[in-house]
Amino acid sequence: MSTILKLENICYGYIDGGFKREILKNLSYEFEEGTFYTILGPSGSGKTTLLSIMAGLDKQESGKVYFDGEDVDKIGLYKYRRNKVGVVFQSYNLINYLTGLENILLAMTETDNKLPGNKSELAYALLEMVGITKTKADRMINKLSGGEQQRVAIARAIASNVDLIFADEPTGNLDTETEKEIIKLFQMLAQQYGKTIIAVTHSNEVSNLSDHRVFLNQGKLTDL
Ligand SMILES: Nc1ncnc2c1ncn2[C@@H]1O[C@H](COP(=O)(O)OP(=O)(O)O)[C@@H](O)[C@H]1O
Ligand SMILES: [Mg+2]
Secondary structure, eight states: OOEEEEEEEEEEEEEETTEEEEEEEEEEEEEETTOEEEEEOOTTSSHHHHHHHHTTSSOOSEEEEEETTEEHHHHOHHHHHHHTEEEEOTTOOOOTTSBHHHHHHHHHTTOOSOOOSOHHHHHHHHHHHTTOOHHHHTSBGGGSOHHHHHHHHHHHHHTTOOSEEEEESTTTTSOHHHHHHHHHHHHHHHHHHOOEEEEEOSOHHHHHTSSEEEEEETTEEEEO
16 A cells, blocks of 8 residues: 655644744654544644644645655645545535535536546536435535535545545534444545545544544654
């Protein structure tokens, strides 16, 4: 298996009451392709900060992020976000006045990657893959349950044909049954489609179902 994402000596801090507080300290780690990772760690340890940096939503103060061996700074953060990664949020962040299908079609316009065939057909197929039927795909987002919305959000994350997906507490708003179904989706995406999923969670149940558990504490990542 090969490395899809490599972090090298990442440092990041926030100014807090005039003081600089270091959150990530010379953090290094390598993520392999086709694997479902979970990152655990105490509240405030920097999990969301780290995810933002890995997803190109924020920039580290020092250190390097390599995607498939290429420096993300060289790719450019804008292109990296458009063409290399997808993000899933705790609160889904879909566009409520559009249908599920329209949310996916919109995401497909926000990449330079080539998408095969008919876009609507592909969007329906992606939604079907995450368990959203055509009838539900044509419904406004606010007429879907939380679990269904998160399924649409996962389809959106992969709609631009990317192999790396980040998720920040993706099941934080869902009941335990629905949580399990979402986790099964991540397992399927890793096993059958070779995607790499890096999900932050505070749930041991979620973490126990991932392929690889990582712990963020005192600014560093360690394997569990
Ligand atoms: N924009 C910000 N400005 C100042 N401090 C921040 C900011 N964002 C996060 N922090 C602080 O950095 C620490 C790590 O935050 P975060 O990455 O959200 O942690 P986690 O997701 O693990 O709970 C926390 O102490 C938080 O208060
Ligand atoms: Mg967080």
